[in-house]
Amino acid sequence: MKIYNSLTKQIEDFTPIHEGAVSLYSCGPTVYNNLHIGNLSAFIYADLLRRTLSLDGYDVKHVMNITDVDDKTIRDSKKAYPEIEPKEALKLLTDKYSNVFMHDLKKTGNDLSSIEFVSAVASIPEMITLTQKLLDNNIAYVADDGVYFSVSAYVAQGNTYGRLQQVDIEHSKARVANDEYDKDSASDFALWKKEESGEPSWDATFESNDKSYSIPGRPGWHIECSAMSEKLLGVPLDIHTGGIDLKFPHHENEIAQSCGAGHDEFSHYFVHNNHMLVDGRKMSKSLGNFYTLRDIEDRGFDPQAFRLAVLEGHYQSESNFSWEILEAASNRLHKWQAAADLSWQREAAPASQETLENIKAALFDNLNTPKALANLDGYFDEISSKDLAPGDDVVAFLNKALGLNICGEDITDEQKNILKKREKARADKDWGTSDTLRDELARYNLHVRDSSTGQLWERIR
Ligand SMILES: [Zn+2]
Known part of the structure; x- marks a missing residue:
């Protein structure tokens, strides 16, 4: 199959590291609130990629992290549970939103059983080890408020910083403690943050220049994914996915951390999905267009219709969400479901091998879902003009390849x-x-x- 690789900025033939197997890592959610539908679309595309690789015969190991400790989860857990011990408060908040996330994934047709989830809090020893490795390699240093990654030391050792997008290294800022920062200039970023009062913290001791430092604290956001992907999949990965907004600094820093720790390459492919707009505008709470799956369900839509609306766009294109677009996707889905409903009363259409092959070819061509869905429309139009029901093979294929279940339960x-x-x-x-x-x-x-x-x-x- 062919896929666009953000590292080379071109569509490439996919070649795995080990024949027949794929290691796939998806940056998961930060579980501090209800996910908005733009984030949800990133996971739908990751699920689609996994399904397409399986369809192409690969044995895929798909890992997704749950960011359950970072600036935002700590900030909001303090706000939500001010009376409770910080680690306990963090767990309460992140457990709550992890659960919501799992439900959202399931409802929108993502196959949970094919994903191995990994929690950041459960992987802190690996993050400490990786941070120590960077100190050993003189790419990290100890500061007053924690341990930092040195971009200039990394570059001085012959590495490239700015592989996913152009970054200003000349005018780099000295140091940044926040997980999220300026999108265009390089800064030394926190690998480990020294504890602040009222924040959850873990014991850690680091060695640097023959000195030992006891620094209770917690990991920076970027080191989490480098440590977890290596823990579950080994480095280099075949494919790493995420939303386009994660390219910098998050994914750039993941590459730098893993390569700085001694790996020649972190991931062979990076696959990024584009933004989702709402009514043509960026989603924001102040514009009142910050929708979650709850809003979609409250308006009586099937979450599967949302999945279909997402698949109607190509993952590399900026997509647009509106209630009219969702309504149209919902009608399209109902049309297919109505045809499938007739399967016990009508003759099934004969084998539809050609239709299925055309859909597969579209998916293998850089996940061309709009073309795949147009092929399906053609098929459904044809069978309904002949008073036939869809073949079982098509119904099963839709479920397997696209995660769309059009077959309702039979009548009693x-x-x-x-x-x-x-x-x-x-x-x-x-x-x-x-x-x-x-x-x-x-x-x-x-x-x-x-x-x-x-x-x-x-x-x-
Ligand atoms: Zn990540």
Whole structure:
């Protein structure tokens, strides 16, 4: 398959390090609030990439981290639970939003069983070890408020800083303690932050220039992913994914930390998805367009319709979300579901190998989902014009390749009985009974209509 690699800035043939296997690392959520739908789209694209690699025959190991300790989680846990011990407060807050995250993932068709999740808090020893390695390699130094990565020392040792995007190294800022900072100039960033009062902290001792430093504290955000990806997958990785906003400084720093620790390369491919706008504007709380999955469900939409709306865009293009776009995706999904609903009453379309091959080819071509979905539309239009239901192979394929489940549960025996009674009433030209039975079915959210081939039912959505 072909995929765009942010490191080389071109579409490349994908070649794994080990034949037939892929190590895939996705930067996971920072669990301090409900994820907005733009973040959610990044995980839908990561899930799509994993499915496509599997479809291409690879054995994929997919790891995703949960950032459960960083500036934001600490800040908000202090606010939410001021009376509680800091580590306990952090756990309360991050457990709560990890759970919400897992539900959001599941509802939007992401296969949780294919992802191995790793918590930052559970990987602190590995972060301390990695920080020590950088000190040993003279790429890190101890300061008053923690341990920092030295960009200039890294560059002086012959490494390139700024591989994902142009960064101003000449005018680098001295040092930055915050996890998130200025997007265009290099700064020495924190690997380990010395504890501040009222913050959760872990014991750590570092050696530097023959001196020993006991620095209770907590990791910087960037070191977390370098340590966790190496712990679970080994370095170099085949593919690393994330939103485009993570390119700098986060992913650049991940590369620098891992290469600074002695690896020739951190990840062979970086795959970034573009931003999601809402009504053509950047999402923000002040504009009131900061939506979560809850907003989508509150308006009565199936989270799967949101997934489809995401897949309607190409991951590299800036996408736009609006209620009209979601409505259209919802209608498209319902059309496919309605066709699948008819499968027990109608003949199934014969094998659709060509359709499936065309969809696969589109996905293998740098995840061209708009083209894959257009192929599906063509298929559904054709079968409905012939009064046929989709083949089981297509329904299963949709589920496996795109994570869209269009097959609802079958109707109950009781409901089937009502349909049979109604069939008899119609044969007897007993229109009154026929209408009563139709109303009875409507109470089960089943809509029945009469065609040349007999009664057909579908779910009212
Ligand atoms: Zn990360």
